[in-house]
Amino acid sequence: MNLDYFINQLIKIVSLNNIILDDQIKIKFEVDWRKNFTGKSLAVLFPVNITQIQDIILLCNQFKVAIVPQGGNTSLCGGATPIENSRLQQIIVNMSKLNKILEINSINRTVTVESGCLLGKLKSVLSEQNLFFPLALGSLDSCQIGGNIATNAGGINVLRYGMMRDLVLGLEVVLPNGKIINVLNELIKHNTYIDIKHLFIGSEGTLGIITKACLKIYSNLKNSQSGMIYLNNFSEAINLLLVLEHYDLTAFEIINSETICLLNKYFSEYSLSTKYEWVIMFNLDVDIEFDYEMLLKKLNTVPNIEIFLSYNEESKNKIWHSRELIPLAEKQEGSIIKHDISLPLDRIEFFIATNKLNILNHFPLSKFIVFGHLGDGNLHYNIKIDNYTKTIAKKINDLVYADVMKLDGSYSAEHGIGMLKKDLFKNFSDQNNFQLCKDIKGLIDPNNIFNRGKIFDD
Numbered sequence: 236m237n238l239d240y241f242i243n244q245l246i247k248i249v250s251l252n253n254i255i256l257d258d259q260i261k262i263k264f265e266v267d268w269r270k271n272f273t274g275k276s277l278a279v280l281f282p283v284n285i286t287q288i289q290d291i292i293l294l295c296n297q298f299k300v301a302i303v304p305q306g307g308n309t310s311l312c313g314g315a316t317p318i319e320n321s322r323l324q325q326i327i328v329n330m331s332k333l334n335k336i337l338e339i340n341s342i343n344r345t346v347t348v349e350s351g352c353l354l355g356k357l358k359s360v361l362s363e364q365n366l367f368f369p370l371a372l373g374s375l376d377s378c379q380i381g382g383n384i385a386t387n388a389g390g391i392n393v394l395r396y397g398m399m400r401d402l403v404l405g406l407e408v409v410l411p412n413g414k415i416i417n418v419l420n421e422l423i424k425h426n427t428y429i430d431i432k433h434l435f436i437g438s439e440g441t442l443g444i445i446t447k448a449c450l451k452i453y454s455n456l457k458n459s460q461s462g463m464i465y466l467n468n469f470s471e472a473i474n475l476l477l478v479l480e481h482y483d484l485t486a487f488e489i490i491n492s493e494t495i496c497l498l499n500k501y502f503s504e505y506s507l508s509t510k511y512e513w514v515i516m517f518n519l520d521v522d523i524e525f526d527y528e529m530l531l532k533k534l535n536t537v538p539n540i541e542i543f544l545s546y547n548e549e550s551k552n553k554i555w556h557s558r559e560l561i562p563l564a565e566k567q568e569g570s571i572i573k574h575d576i577s578l579p580l581d582r583i584e585f586f587i588a589t590n591k592l593n594i595l596n597h598f599p600l601s602k603f604i605v606f607g608h609l610g611d612g613n614l615h616y617n618i619k620i621d622n623y624t625k626t627i628a629k630k631i632n633d634l635v636y637a638d639v640m641k642l643d644g645s646y647s648a649e650h651g652i653g654m655l656k657k658d659l660f661k662n663f664s665d666q667n668n669f670q671l672c673k674d675i676k677g678l679i680d681p682n683n684i685f686n687r688g689k690i691f692d693d
């Protein structure tokens with residue numbers, strides 16, 4: 236390939252203002268958030284309209300150059316960074332300049348956005364109009380709506396509002412052949428054969444570039460009540476969930492004391508108690524006549540717990556901010572082998588008890604950093620072993636995933652596959668399901684241009 240010609244064509248398409256060619260500046264976009272994956276790109280492009288995206292795609296098809304779609308680059312499984320392969324020519328298409336909120340419709344309860352819009356920006360603009368977009372992730376000030384859709388993101392409000400898939404009404408996508416699919420539907424009901432948008436939700440950048448989305452929004456007029464409940468016995472957490480499910484429960488998170496210690500170490504202003512084994516953080520939507528006395532009475536039917544209800548917005552925000560900071564505390568600590576798993580609720584306690592013993596048998600100095608969206612059966616089940624090697628990490632992963640799969644759980648609850656979980660996807664998938672996914676990818680992207688080396692080996 237004539238590299239100079241190719242780069243000149245890219246510059247012609249987006250102009251010099253919207254391309255990075257300098258190796259030192261590119262590096263920021265070539266490394267993932269956890270700094271586990273890095274790969275070289277020929278250029279990082281920042282298209283400002285859909286025609287530019289089409290032209291980039293057509294050019295890459297002509298020269299067989301791979302495209303890495305990139306949002307905020309907060310993927311926790313290396314989905315948005317180029318693969319490490321010196322023979323593969325790759326470019327990054329970063330969506331941050333296509334970031335407008337196009338229409339807020341408070342009657343239809345919909346918002347239409349360009350995919351590079353930051354999640355945090357969307358939430359705050361809506362809240363100024365007493366509207367609410369439920370997706371809530373610790374990465375909200377960096378991640379983009381397009382990335383949220385491409386990963387089918389989860390977060391703390393899934394229990395009540397579902398994952399990103401449940402919040403998307405319509406999409407606009409540029410396909411790997413440069414054609415545009417416009418299914419920017421705004422209707423709740425639109426039942427016309429296969430709902431093609433679902434192919435792209437969770438497709439992790441392998442089937443084209445999502446350029447616009449129409450999303451469901453909600454009224455923000457309800458009050459909410461958050462609280463923390465400390466307890467020692469995991470089964471009490473499940474009992475509390477059953478009590479709180481009688482209310483309009485939107486979030487039910489669990490955190491173990493080892494994780495709290497980490498949080499206190501790096502963010503001492505929160506200083507949460509480590510007297511108990513576990514803490515639950517929850518949020519309920521409530522109305523003005525809400526009976527707090529009755530709530531406390533019902534919660535107190537669960538023995539041996541200590542309850543704190545948030546008494547104002549500040550204390551509520553403090554609870555949720557401390558929850559959001561856990562991944563950052565983990566990042567600062569380092570040496571943690573991470574797992575984003577889910578299990579049927581009735582098997583989680585058994586999993587933790589048996590798997591912990593299993594791991595301690597092999598690695599007695601392991602520490603368990605366990606937290607997550609318990610209401611959805613989703614745990615971030617992370618193990619700290621100082622200076623662990625690749626062999627140790629592999630052994631730990633094998634021990635964790637074997638138990639998860641034995642109990643009918645999932646090795647990827649919400650973060651996706653990316654580069655990190657390719658082998659798990661191959662090994663644990665139903666083989667016909669795996670092949671169908673591969674066939675769909677081959678049909679939509681016959682030149683294998685999009686996010687090559689992610690999800691599948693090639």
Ligand SMILES: Cc1cc2nc3c(=O)[nH]c(=O)nc-3n(C[C@H](O)[C@H](O)[C@H](O)COP(=O)(O)OP(=O)(O)OC[C@H]3O[C@@H](n4cnc5c(N)ncnc54)[C@H](O)[C@@H]3O)c2cc1C
Pocket residue numbers: 268303304305306307308309310311314315330350351371372373374377378379380381382383384385386387388389390391439440441443444445446562563649650686
């Ligand atoms: C502190 C922290 C907390 C987090 N908490 C959660 C959590 O609670 N729940 C959760 O689910 N995730 C969580 N994440 C993971 C991450 O934030 C989400 O996966 C998020 O949805 C990724 O958005 P992004 O814009 O950063 O996408 P990127 O990381 O840039 O990309 C992710 C994937 O989407 C593709 N992609 C991006 N934009 C587009 C587009 N426009 N069209 C097509 N493909 C595209 C990429 O190629 C890649 O495969 C967290 C991450 C961090 C750092």
